Amino acid sequence: MLARTVENMYWLARYVERAENMARMISATTNVLLDLPGASAHRWAPMIAITGSEAEFERRGLDADERSVVQFLIADPGNPGSIVASLRAARENARTLREVIPAAVWEQLNHFYHEVNDEVAVGLPQRNRFNLLKRIVVNSQALTGAFDGTASRNDAWAFLLLGRNLERADMTSRILDVRSAELKRASAAEEDPYELIQWMSVLKSLSGYQMYRLARRTRVARADVLDFLLRDGQFPRSCAFCLREMTHVLGELPRADEVLNSLVAAAQFIAGADLAAVDQPALQRLLDELQLHIKAVHEGIAATYFPSAPSVAT
């Protein structure tokens, strides 16, 4: 399959996954802030950091209050990380892929895009927001279902899985990075009920709370949450799980040796981390390093499979 086609497929998957993750995260944050006493405006600032869009947000001269942040992350077409921008980018990529993606997938994505654009304005206020965000997650999952039920397991599919899993691993590491920075009194976590609900909220941001309880049968605690989200072998949004999925996919692709090496390095790094012992600064360093590993996997995929500069032959 054409190098440019698989690149567009990879990005299509990343943009859709990004929109869905963003919807989950905003939903969980809105929810947890309702439970925190005197939740102040600054609690929304980390959301900007998670998406790496501080510079863009500052450029607008906005305050990091709920209204501005939610508007910026959901509905601002000029913020490349916003849900509407991600969906727009996903649809533009899909437009270049119409010959390879099943009609059912195209129609669902098209519907998804139109529905969000039609409803985003009324969906921003708190009382409508859950519904809007839920529609986004449901639409994204309908898209995943349409792909799953109708797309052949060919090269395009392989790059769909690579994009989806890379974006998931990336998002999980970012959420941990930013939210744990907020929870500075890590050692006292067990004593603090608000600390507890914040870790629950981290899990919920990744739709992982229920599966965490099922797998760990233990109260929510920092080291366990970290272990679950970084290393669990069964939860589809844990970093280790996503990396393993990518390893399976790449095992079937030609010329994959270098990317596979970077995946092995990332997996070993996660497996070797001593999560119970790390204090907050060490955790930050660990997550920063993990993000570098994920970045290296992305760069390896791009260098191996995506189009090189135009007019350069082998």
Added chain:
Amino acid sequence: MQIDWSKYSSASTFDELVGPECRARAGGDALMRHVSELGGEELRQRQQAAEVAIRAMGITFTVYHEQGGSIDRAWPLDILPRTIARREWERIDLGLRQRVRALNLFIDDVYHEQRIVRDGIFPGELIATSKNFRPMCRGIAPPHRVWAHICGSDLVRGSDGTVYVLEDNLRVPSGVSYMLENRAVIKRVFPELFQRAAILPVDDYASRLYDMLASMSPRQGERPEVVVLTPGIYNSAYFEHAYLAGQMGCELVEGRDLVVQDDDCVYMQTIRGWTRVDVIYRRIDDEFLDPEVFRKDSTLGVAGLMRAWSKGNVALANAPGAGVADDKLVYTYVPEMIRYYLGEDAILPNVPSWRCREPGELEHVLAHLGELVVKPVDGSGGYGMLMGPSATPQEREQFARSLRAAPRDFIAQPVVALSTVPTLVADGIEPRHVDLRPFILSGPSPYVTTGGLTRVALRRGSLVVNSSQGGGSKDTWIVDTEA
């Protein structure tokens, strides 16, 4: 609201559905009855359903806008179809095959012996002065000696009922995907009519197109690698490029995906490395195909492509240089070509045309500018024309100056009062003018689409059917009245 056909009046033009005394023309019976039964309210609901389906299916076309860049717009489709009786269509089908055969023989002759010039039928200087003549194509023999593999000819019907050929698009004609998608939508809208009337299917175009392209492969015996070459997502016909590639199961490539290597073969960059390409259905104009030969600044094409093509290492559809016959002055000679190459009379007439380069005809055109349509010979999309009857005196004067300065560049025709088809409007049904673009494939055996793309001028009285200028479209039904 009831639909009362006795109030439907198409004045002096020929209506495709409603004949004299409000009786349906051949093939239109079931439709006319069904429309009256449904009534205006129900029709409007079905029109809305069609529009929802078009949006959901993402059937779009792209319009360039000076301020807004390019805009993706929903494809405009009027749900009331245009009907043609099968018996009449068969004659048109024969006429189109005849015409395209002669055109291909002409193009091949132009790039070889030019017998038609030697024999005094066609003036040689028209070739040299044609903007689409490509000297580097001389002596080349493309597969099957066919140059215009895909042709879209525009047909119009005058007020006396005669079907004329208005022009032949031999470069990169577009619209066939909309013909196919219109049918898909209308089948959702009027399923009961498809059960009741014998409407011939249109679905096999993509597989015919693929078979034709595959037959051109230079590596016979192996599974050919056929690709569709698009200028990219901002091209007005991008939807169609992606649609056809998808329907044929081919890669949709851009110039930057392809490279001509030292062996003068074309390769595309895949995740498994460089793969050889055998046939390119190119949707890029000649001028942009190869920066080594044509426009140096083209980033859409592939350097060395003409080299690969002239050595026979890759097949191109349509062949470079085929546009030499896509010149409205050349068009005026098609009936002579048919007589010369095939020894037959043209089945489908041209619209009567004046050749402004011939002094006597120029004088006639200048004297009758107020009644004529004057067209640039290399124009398309309805741009750069003078519509005599509606032009201001200043516009006419300006055009007269252009005509005297460059008579080779223009032809003139009488205004054809395009036939009409009942069309849904705000308060009922009114006649609107239409044309028809069938598509003709020329490979080892020729193929003509069943019907074609009907374009409709949605404004009352307007004759402009181009979608970029407020035109819409209709499904086209070839109805078997004897089934």
